[in-house]
Amino acid sequence: MSFIALFLPACISLIIRHKRNSKLKWSVPESIIEYGILVLINVLISQCVVVYVLGIGGVDASAFQSMPFLTKYLVISIAVAWLTPYLEEIGRKNIGVSFKVEGSKEVQDNTEQD
Numbered sequence: 001m002s003f004i005a006l007f008l009p010a011c012i013s014l015i016i017r018h019k020r021n022s023k024l025k026w027s028v029p030e031s032i033i034e035y036g037i038l039v040l041i042n043v044l045i046s047q048c049v050v051v052y053v054l055g056i057g058g059v060d061a062s063a064f065q066s067m068p069f070l071t072k073y074l075v076i077s078i079a080v081a082w083l084t085p086y087l088e089e090i091g092r093k094n095i096g097v098s099f100k101v102e103g104s105k106e107v108q109d110n111t112e113q114d
Helices: 002-020 028-053 061-065 067-094 105-113
Strands: none
Touching: 002 028, 002 061, 002 067, 028 067, 061 067
């Protein structure tokens, strides 16, 4: 049951992400990398919600054997998995990062002499 709780939500995120962005390809290596990243993001956010928002401490692998906890975790992780692609899209549209690399005058002079 713990495998379902940990790995199913990332499948949901991956499917939504590919349906929202038609430029993404369904190639095996790229999809596996995306899936791994989404597993990490979804588990991290879901664990933060469980521990810090709900205040359930001491969560380990044995907690997934309890049906009430598993149900709560699945609901939270599926909600996070559904929101993750939309949050990524909003972030990509509204946040831009750019940088400019300049070399010092001494370094440029030394490379021209070589």
